[in-house]
Amino acid sequence: MWHGFPLRPDQISTIAQGVDHLYYFLTAVDLFFTAGIFLTIFYFAIRYRRRSEDEQPPRIEGNLALEITWSVVPALLCGVMFVWGSSLYIRNSRPPEAATEIFVIGKQWMWHLQHPEGPREINELHVPVGRPIKLTMTSEDVIHDFFVPAFRVKKDVVPGRYSTIWFQATKTGRYRFFCAQYCGTFHSHMTGWVEVMTPEEYEHWLSGGVKTESMAAAGAALYQQFGCVTCHGTGKGPPFTNLYGNPVKLDNGQTVVADDAYLRESILDPSAKIVAGYSPIMPTFRGQISEEQILQIIAYIKSLSTAEGKK
Amino acid sequence: MATAALEPQVEFRTHYLNHAYGIKSWLLTTDHKRIALLYLASVTFFFFVGGAAAVLMRLNLLEPTGSLLEPATYNKLFSMHGIVMIFFFLAPAVPAVLGNFLIPLMIGARDVAFPRLNLLSWYIFMLGGAILMYAVIAGGVDTGWTFYTPLSTSYATGNVVAAAMGVFVSGFSSILTGLNFIVTIHKMRAPGLTWFRLPLFIWSMYATSCIFILAMPVIAITMVLLALERLFHVGIFDPSLGGDPILFQHLFWFFGHPEVYVLILPSMGVISELVPCFSKKRIFGYSFVAFSSVAIAAISFLVWGHHMFVSGQSVYAGLVFSALSFAVAIPSAIKVFNWTATMYKGSVSYSAPMLYAIGFIGLFTMGGLTGLFLASLATDVHLHDTYFVIAHFHYIMVGGAVMGYLGGIHFWWPKMTGRLYPDGWARFAAGVIFVGFNLTFFPQYVLGYLGMPRRYPVYPPEFQVLNVMSTAGASILGIGYLIPLVYLIWSMRYGPPAGQNPWGAKGLEWEKALSPPPPENFEETPVVTEEAYNYG
Ligand code: HEC
Ligand code: HEM
Ligand SMILES: [Cu+2]
Ligand SMILES: [Cu+2]
Numbered sequence: 012m013w014h015g016f017p018l019r020p021d022q023i024s025t026i027a028q029g030v031d032h033l034y035y036f037l038t039a040v041d042l043f044f045t046a047g048i049f050l051t052i053f054y055f056a057i058r059y060r061r062r063s064e065d066e067q068p069p070r071i072e073g074n075l076a077l078e079i080t081w082s083v084v085p086a087l088l089c090g091v092m093f094v095w096g097s098s099l100y101i102r103n104s105r106p107p108e109a110a111t112e113i114f115v116i117g118k119q120w121m122w123h124l125q126h127p128e129g130p131r132e133i134n135e136l137h138v139p140v141g142r143p144i145k146l147t148m149t150s151e152d153v154i155h156d157f158f159v160p161a162f163r164v165k166k167d168v169v170p171g172r173y174s175t176i177w178f179q180a181t182k183t184g185r186y187r188f189f190c191a192q193y194c195g196t197f198h199s200h201m202t203g204w205v206e207v208m209t210p211e212e213y214e215h216w217l218s219g220g221v222k223t224e225s226m227a228a229a230g231a232a233l234y235q236q237f238g239c240v241t242c243h244g245t246g247k248g249p250p251f252t253n254l255y256g257n258p259v260k261l262d263n264g265q266t267v268v269a270d271d272a273y274l275r276e277s278i279l280d281p282s283a284k285i286v287a288g289y290s291p292i293m294p295t296f297r298g299q300i301s302e303e304q305i306l307q308i309i310a311y312i313k314s315l316s317t318a319e320g321k322k
Numbered sequence: 323m324a325t326a327a328l329e330p331q332v333e334f335r336t337h338y339l340n341h342a343y344g345i346k347s348w349l350l351t352t353d354h355k356r357i358a359l360l361y362l363a364s365v366t367f368f369f370f371v372g373g374a375a376a377v378l379m380r381l382n383l384l385e386p387t388g389s390l391l392e393p394a395t396y397n398k399l400f401s402m403h404g405i406v407m408i409f410f411f412l413a414p415a416v417p418a419v420l421g422n423f424l425i426p427l428m429i430g431a432r433d434v435a436f437p438r439l440n441l442l443s444w445y446i447f448m449l450g451g452a453i454l455m456y457a458v459i460a461g462g463v464d465t466g467w468t469f470y471t472p473l474s475t476s477y478a479t480g481n482v483v484a485a486a487m488g489v490f491v492s493g494f495s496s497i498l499t500g501l502n503f504i505v506t507i508h509k510m511r512a513p514g515l516t517w518f519r520l521p522l523f524i525w526s527m528y529a530t531s532c533i534f535i536l537a538m539p540v541i542a543i544t545m546v547l548l549a550l551e552r553l554f555h556v557g558i559f560d561p562s563l564g565g566d567p568i569l570f571q572h573l574f575w576f577f578g579h580p581e582v583y584v585l586i587l588p589s590m591g592v593i594s595e596l597v598p599c600f601s602k603k604r605i606f607g608y609s610f611v612a613f614s615s616v617a618i619a620a621i622s623f624l625v626w627g628h629h630m631f632v633s634g635q636s637v638y639a640g641l642v643f644s645a646l647s648f649a650v651a652i653p654s655a656i657k658v659f660n661w662t663a664t665m666y667k668g669s670v671s672y673s674a675p676m677l678y679a680i681g682f683i684g685l686f687t688m689g690g691l692t693g694l695f696l697a698s699l700a701t702d703v704h705l706h707d708t709y710f711v712i713a714h715f716h717y718i719m720v721g722g723a724v725m726g727y728l729g730g731i732h733f734w735w736p737k738m739t740g741r742l743y744p745d746g747w748a749r750f751a752a753g754v755i756f757v758g759f760n761l762t763f764f765p766q767y768v769l770g771y772l773g774m775p776r777r778y779p780v781y782p783p784e785f786q787v788l789n790v791m792s793t794a795g796a797s798i799l800g801i802g803y804l805i806p807l808v809y810l811i812w813s814m815r816y817g818p819p820a821g822q823n824p825w826g827a828k829g830l831e832w833e834k835a836l837s838p839p840p841p842e843n844f845e846e847t848p849v850v851t852e853e854a855y856n857y858g
Contacts, residue, residue, distance in 0.1 A: 017772060017784065018768065018772075019771070019772075020771065020772050020773050029700070030700050030701060030703075030704055033698065033700055033701055034695070034701050034704075034771070037694055037695050037698065037701065040691070040694070041688070041691040041692060041694070041695075044687065044691055045684075045687055045688050045691060048658060048662060048683065048684065048687050049684055051662050052662060052665065052680060052683065052684070055662070055665040055666055055668070055670065056665070056670055056672075056680070059601070059665060059666070059667060059668050059669065059670045060669075060670050060671070060672075061602070061669045061670055061671040062669075066602065066669040067602075067669075068601070068602050068603045068667055068668045068669045068857070069667055070603075070604060071603065071604070071606060071666070071667065072604065072606075072607075072608070073606050073607035073608065073609075073610065073660075073663075074606075074607070074663075077607075077659075077663070078607055078610050078656070078660075081655065081656065081659040082652055082655075082656055085651065085652055085655045086652050089648035089649075089651055089652070089694070090648075092648065092694055092697075092698050093644060093645055093648050093697075093698065095698070095700075096644065096697075096698030096699045096700045096701060096702075097640075097641050097644060097698075097699050097700075099699070099700035100637070100640065100699035100700045100703065101637060103700060103703070104637055119477070152472070152476075152477060153470075153472055153473040153476075153477050154470060154472075154473065154567060154633075156632065156707065158707075158773070158775065160704070160772065160773025161773075163703065163704045164703065164704075165632050165703050165704065165706060165707075166632050166634075166703075167632055167633040167634055169561075169567060169568065169633070169634055170472065170560075170561045170562065170567065171561025171562070171566075171567070172561075172634065174634050187773070187782060189773070189775045189778075190775070191706070191707040191708070191775045192470075192707060193397075193466050193468075193470070193473070193707075193776075193777040194473060195397075195464070195473055195477055195478065196393055196394045196397060196464070197393055198393075198397075198777060198778070199388075199393060199775075199777070199778035199779050199780040199781065200393075200780065202782075297562075
């Protein structure tokens with residue numbers, strides 16, 4: 012039953028220590044004030060206990076200097092906490108450019124994880140140590156939440172949109188992840204393990220096992236299968252070459268950047284944004300295409316972009 | 323103290339309890355004091371219903387495999403526990419029981435402004451409760467008290483609409499009560515009772531009433547939208563119907579955060595009465611305590627986004643909500659410091675109500691300070707939706723608000739019933755509750771930091787020790803809550819007569835009204851010539 016008695020979760024990511032330092036600071040402030048209040052109350056309770064029924068305590072209305080002190084000092088401390096917590100948060104929420112992308116799909120009640128190179132996993136996530144990893148996540152049904160305590164990262168996985176987190180593991184090993192957003196009957200079964208491996212082991216793992224095609228290759232097959240090619244390969248629809256990451260002119264004069272969210276929307280809700288120069292003939296694929304397939308098509312579209320094509 | 327065998331001699335006099343008898347005289351009463359007792363019975367019932375669910379949950383968590391209950395059952399239990407405790411116990415507890423009983427007595431009025439509306443509020447409340455109990459008995463709800471979409475609208479299988487309607491209906495009861503209190507406080511104060519002579523309990527009830535009438539309509543609308551989507555598939559929140567699930571969270575928490583202050587402000591008001599009385603001193607910094615209630619009520623409408631730091635809200639929104647959440651900590655801190663300072667150079671005695679008050683101050687301080695971990699963005703990412711949050715809000719709501727409520731019940735019990743309860747038992751119970759509470763909820767802070775998510779009937783084995791501690795504490799806590807139930811009921815019949823003012827307290831309800839008060843409260847309209855807490 013004891014399984015050790017940890018007082019701190021594993022610290023396995025580059026951001027974990029920073030978060031913990033803030034946590035210790037907050038704990039210290041918390042202890043200081045709790046102890047301060049408790050001790051003061053105990054002291055007053057004993058020192059000023061009622062000794063006789065007709066005791067007449069002095070009349071004290073209050074004290075402006077004290078009121079100001081005990082408003083300003085907590086306010087300053089709160090200011091420190093705010094700045095500290097926010098700067099860490101801003102830093103932690105920006106994934107490095109070079110991060111390896113892995114895709115996460117939550118559905119009642121399991122996690123699908125897909126590596127661009129092809130391997131798919133359920134409730135297991137293999138990652139290399141020492142390399143930044145970015146997770147792009149969405150849900151097939153309700154809101155879930157991907158939470159890795161050892162990395163101090165957590166983010167809701169919301170249907171209808173992509174959310175991202177990133178981390179860089181600092182030590183190999185197996186660490187738990189959880190679904191942290193209540194998602195129905197088997198919410199507490201929606202857990203799994205992050206397996207942090209050395210880069211060599213990871214390469215080996217990626218190439219080993221069942222041979223699977225890469226996400227982009229799977230996407231290329233879907234491009235044919237769903238008949239996207241009948242328009243997008245013929246000029247009836249805009250071509251996908253060098254589309255990803257570049258600005259797109261819309262018929263209402265606005266420009267949007269073709270990122271994951273835009274591509275997803277174009278497939279599920281084509282009439283929401285119409286590309287300038289084309290007529291709105293594209294049918295919606297909502298209900299026919301799964302979140303996983305959308306990610307594969309996006310990977311395919313991405314693979315058609317070259318560094319030279321970047322505008 | 324009189325012994326139980328000695329039937330105490332109460333001189334016969336008509337008061338609100340004996341001037342009429344029979345079921346009808348209660349169910350059709352418009353006397354605010356009787357309505358308060360109707361609420362007292364109702365919320366006590368709901369408290370033990372919600373408490374029974376908590377006991378089952380804690381027993382299930384003794385083992386990591388959660389072998390006692392099916393996950394679906396556990397989910398229904400925490401949903402029912404949350405909905406009952408928030409909407410049907412804690413929100414009405416202090417305002418509808420103590421507020422109803424005390425507001426007219428404290429301001430020297432015969433009754434509230436709209437006595438019939440007051441009775442209607444109780445009926446609406448009971449109707450809402452009946453709808454909820456129907457939802458629970460006819461299969462239960464499994465959405466949590468937060469009803470997050472699209473789970474609640476498109477996936478959950480329970481009686482979501484019925485539960486939502488229970489909440490919807492009961493909201494109107496709170497709105498009407500709030501309205502009634504605001505008008506009463508504005509219009510019916512006794513001659514001479516200016517705003518700055520009001521007891522601080524009145525200030526906090528005023529702030530609470532404002533929140534009631536501003537926040538409750540929002541949850542009512544939200545529940546209707548939820549029902550529309552669930553019943554008729556109108557696309558509002560479910561992305562597969564073209565809706566936005568995050569919109570629901572904005573609406574819910576725009577109500578939800580002010581709501582949590584509705585739960586704590588009234589108890590803060592109670593503490594502001596108890597501490598001066600048992601220190602025999604005027605409250606320290608009256609106007610700071612008064613205005614901090616108003617500040618808390620105002621800021622509470624601006625911090626809802628702190629429940630959504632990891633739900634996909636933009637970084638900038640996160641920053642703004644984090645800053646505002648820290649801001650709400652300041653007025654709360656001011657109150658704690660002023661209560662503590664009130665004891666300075668006082669003449670402090672330790673009857674049961676004061677023990678509850680001291681328990682409140684300590685536990686509320688811990689609950690409030692751990693809120694800072696959740697207001698701070700980087701730490702909230704890790705702690706959100708873990709047991710840390712459960713511990714935090716139970717420290718506020720149970721350690722704080724329920725302690726304050728029990729303190730208030732013990733303080734005004736002699737006024738309400740004309741009887742004294744056994745003080746020794748009451749002090750013993752306060753101690754048991756304090757110890758049981760900390761043993762139940764302190765380990766949950768550690769659990770949350772270690773990463774145990776909330777709403778988990780099954781959990782990793784490394785979390786077991788702390789869960790066993792928590793369940794052990796919960797058993798002690800449960801006993802602690804049963805003891806007052808027993809001696810308070812006992813005292814109604816066998817308690818020695820209390821006399822008009824057993825605590826030597828200041829305030830119209832003690833100095834000018836008999837215990838129990840006559841139906842019309844005061845023989846003649848009192849005239850106020852001094853400020854509140856004029857001890858010494
Ligand atoms: C009937 C013809 C047709 C089919 C079939 C079709 N599209 Fe389109 N698609 C269009 C047209 C026309 C546009 C440009 C107008 C608009 O934005 O709706 C477009 C726009 C898009 C865009 C936005 C491109 C940009 O340059 O901004 C994406 C992405 C896209 N389609 C993906 C797909 C995918 C994936 C499929 C197959 C699953 C598909 N389309 C099938 C006609 C089609
Ligand atoms: C007396 C006032 C109380 C109030 C207002 C209250 C309120 C709440 C709320 C709002 C929740 C969240 C429900 C949800 O997640 O949907 C909750 C959860 C819970 N409460 Fe209470 N509670 C109270 C007392 C207690 C007591 C006395 C205990 C223990 C003995 C307890 C144990 C729990 C447990 C185990 C959970 C479930 C945690 C989870 O799995 O998420 N509560 N409570
Ligand atoms: Cu879940
Ligand atoms: Cu809040």
